[in-house]
Each structure stands twice: as structure tokens, then as C-alpha cells.
Amino acid sequence: MAMERFRRADEYARHPQTRNDTPLPGVIDTIGLGYAALMVKPLIVLPPILLDLYLWLGMRVTARPLTLEAAAWFRDEGADGRAIASDLERFERTNVLELLSLRLPTFRMPTVVANLDAARLDRFGLTFELTSLPWWLVVAISIVAFAVGIILGAGWLLAVAWVATGVGTLRDVVRPRVMLGRALAIGGWIAAVLGLFLLVSSPFIAGLVFGAMLGLNGLGLIILILLFPAAWGYMFFFFSVQAIAVDRIGAFAALRASYKVVRGYFWQSTRFIILSLTITTGFPFALRVFTSNPAGLTLAIVLNAFIASGMIAAAMLFYRDRARRLGLPAYAAER
Structure with missing residues (x-):
């Protein structure tokens, strides 16, 4: 009986009622539908589990060569430089391969090990660390790990979209063209968000530099002011990564779609985002x-x-139901 209820919920998730006079599922109902779809196809959680196991049991490449190189450079820059060098040395045991776990402001690959410090993992005595590589090789490994992490994250998002909404097929997850296309869209999303943040913050940064030249210290005030546009962007662009996976659209189109969904269903979106952030964090x-x-x-x-x-x-x-109600374009295979 329980599995039958899950299957009925999964059927609704894949084929929702889109008539304008039909109430959309609420926040709690939508969360229930998400877990119901997951119960029907639970193997979708296997990729993050395998990634977590690798980050725990696999080879670790520490940032020690890079932090030592940077610390040595800052240490010659006076008292402030020595303080920065001391802070950098705290990260010398950071595993740069944790970049395989895609971690964006509004989306994170579900991993636990990336949140644990090296000292906790040392208790198990099951890790192997590389600590003496050239610093430039550590940088190269970090870049490659980040790129691979985007590709892995894109493939997994496609799989979750297929399980949750029926968009696409399972073959899309292993098709290089489809997966790389979504990875490029996520890369474009990262660039777009960084660009927007720099655009908004550049006047404040310029003011901070000018104030420093005059002997004024307004760093705390600048950070406080920047919290408002950062919170606004987090709220209105929260569903943009989901839009990339569900609707197979580009970065800027995804940002627009997320903005329209949050604007059109502001209070529902606010409740969902707060609840999601509370649970996932x-x-x-x-x-x-x-x-x-x-x-x-x-x-x-x-x-x-x-x-x-x-x-x-x-x-x-949540995004799919409200995007369809607003008349936003759907992925062709969903129509």
C-alpha cells in the first residue's frame, strides 16, 4: 500500500494538473512529492553516496603546498601580511579534491565528508594524503576537480530531474552532449552570478578603496550593505539551477525564469526556500x-x-509547477 501511494504521488509529480483553476500543491505537499518520487527510484542517491565515500576513503590532495607558497609571500608584507599568512596556514590540510562536490550558493551536491575537518577523518586512519606536490600542480588539480565536479553535478541534476518530473530520459545522464551542455550552462550561471555581484558591488568596492586612501575604515559597513543585494539575489535566483536541469535552458534564461517564479509566488517561494535552507543546512x-x-x-x-x-x-x-502555471516555456520532451 505504501509503495502504491508513492507511485500515485510520482504519477502526479510527472503529470501535474496545470489548469489555472486547480490549486497547486503547497510547500509541504511539494516536499512530500519530492520524497515520494525519490522512494520510487531510490538509486538516484547512489552518485552522491559514492562521491562521499571517495572523499572519505580515496586519495586526498592537500592544499599545503599552495598555502605555504602564499603564506611565504604574505609573510614579507609586514604585520598584516603575517596575520594573513597565519590564516592561510589553517587551510593547509584542505582536500582540493572536495571541489568534485559541486557547491553553489543555491545548490550543493549532497556530501557530508566535505563538511568534516581532516582531524576528524584522521581518527579512522583510512586516508592517504599527498602533501608535497608542487604548488602549481595543486592549482591545476583544483581546476580540473572543479570542472569535473560541474560535469558530475550536471549529470546528477539531470537524473534527479528525470526522477522528479519525468523530464528527458535516463540516457541523457550518460550522453556527453546533453551532460556537457548542462555543465556549460552551470558554468555560465556561475560566471553570470559573479558578474552580477561584481557589477552591484563595484561602486562600494571603489568607495572602500577611496576611503582607505583617506584613512577611513568602512569595511564593516560595506559588508553590511552588500548583504542586502546578496540576499535578494539568493532569493530570486534560488530556482535557477533547477531551471537549467528541468527546462534545459541557458544561464540567463534560467535566472529570468527563477526570478519570475519567485516574483509570481513570492510568499510560497519564501517559505519553501527557508524550509529548504533549514533542512539542507x-x-x-x-x-x-x-x-x-x-x-x-x-x-x-x-x-x-x-x-x-x-x-x-x-x-x-516547486519550480516546474509554478513555471508552467506562469506559462514559461517547457523543455520540448515534456510537452
């Missing part, structure tokens, strides 16, 4: 209590993958 920290031993860490990895994947599926459903 709070649970990984709550699961840290299980990470004191290998069995507990394994359990935390599985639970986190399921919880976060369900919320990502729900976000796709």
Missing part, C-alpha cells in the same frame, strides 16, 4: 554526531544523500 550539522566512527559516518552519508536529494527533487517540482 541543518541536517548535515546534526548528522555530525554520527561521524565519530566509521559505521556512524557511513550512516550519516546515506541519510544526508537521501534528505538532500529529496529536497532538490522537491525544489524542481
Whole structure:
């Protein structure tokens, strides 16, 4: 009976009622539909689980050569430089391969190990670290890991979109053209968001530099002011990554689509975003209590993958239902 209910919920998720007089599922109902779709095809959580296991048990490439090189350069720049060098040295055991786990402001690949410090992993004695590579090679590995992380994240998002909304096929996940196309769209999204942030913040940065030349220190005020456009962008562009996966559109089109959905359903979107942020941010920290031993860490990895994947599926459903109600273009295979 339970599986039958899940299947009926999955059928609704794939073929929603789009008539304007039909109420859309609320925030809680949408989250339930996301997890229902996940229960029908639970293997979708396998990629983040495997990635987490690799970050735990696989080879680690530490940032130590890079941080030491940068710290040595700053240490010759006076007291302030020495303070910066001291801060940099705290990151010397950071595993640059954690960049394989795509982590964007509005989307994160569900991983637990990336949130744990190296000292906690040392307790298990199961890690192998490379700490003496040339600094330039560490930079190159970081760039490659970040690029591969975008591709892996794009492929997994396509799989979640297929499970949650029925968009595309499972073959799209392994088709290089489709996966690379979505990866390029995500890369364009990153560039667009950074560009927008620099555009908005450039007058304040210029003011900060000018004030510093006059001996004024307004860094705290500038940061406080920049929080407002950052929060606005986070809110209105929250569903843009989901739009890239669900509607197969480009970066700027996804930003526009997310903006229209949030503007059209502002209070529902606000409730969903707050609840999603609470769950996807709070649970990984709550699961840290299980990470004191290998069995507990394994359990935390599985639970986190399921919880976060369900919320990502729900976000796709939330966006899809409201985008269709607003008449936004759908991916051709969905029509």
C-alpha cells in the first residue's frame, strides 16, 4: 500500500494538473512529492553516496603546498601580511579534491565528508594524503576537480530531474552532449552570478578603496550593505539551477525564469526556500554526531544523500509547477 501511494504521488509529480483553476500543491505537499518520487527510484542517491565515500576513503590532495607558497609571500608584507599568512596556514590540510562536490550558493551536491575537518577523518586512519606536490600542480588539480565536479553535478541534476518530473530520459545522464551542455550552462550561471555581484558591488568596492586612501575604515559597513543585494539575489535566483536541469535552458534564461517564479509566488517561494535552507543546512550539522566512527559516518552519508536529494527533487517540482502555471516555456520532451 505504501509503495502504491508513492507511485500515485510520482504519477502526479510527472503529470501535474496545470489548469489555472486547480490549486497547486503547497510547500509541504511539494516536499512530500519530492520524497515520494525519490522512494520510487531510490538509486538516484547512489552518485552522491559514492562521491562521499571517495572523499572519505580515496586519495586526498592537500592544499599545503599552495598555502605555504602564499603564506611565504604574505609573510614579507609586514604585520598584516603575517596575520594573513597565519590564516592561510589553517587551510593547509584542505582536500582540493572536495571541489568534485559541486557547491553553489543555491545548490550543493549532497556530501557530508566535505563538511568534516581532516582531524576528524584522521581518527579512522583510512586516508592517504599527498602533501608535497608542487604548488602549481595543486592549482591545476583544483581546476580540473572543479570542472569535473560541474560535469558530475550536471549529470546528477539531470537524473534527479528525470526522477522528479519525468523530464528527458535516463540516457541523457550518460550522453556527453546533453551532460556537457548542462555543465556549460552551470558554468555560465556561475560566471553570470559573479558578474552580477561584481557589477552591484563595484561602486562600494571603489568607495572602500577611496576611503582607505583617506584613512577611513568602512569595511564593516560595506559588508553590511552588500548583504542586502546578496540576499535578494539568493532569493530570486534560488530556482535557477533547477531551471537549467528541468527546462534545459541557458544561464540567463534560467535566472529570468527563477526570478519570475519567485516574483509570481513570492510568499510560497519564501517559505519553501527557508524550509529548504533549514533542512539542507541543518541536517548535515546534526548528522555530525554520527561521524565519530566509521559505521556512524557511513550512516550519516546515506541519510544526508537521501534528505538532500529529496529536497532538490522537491525544489524542481516547486519550480516546474509554478513555471508552467506562469506559462514559461517547457523543455520540448515534456510537452
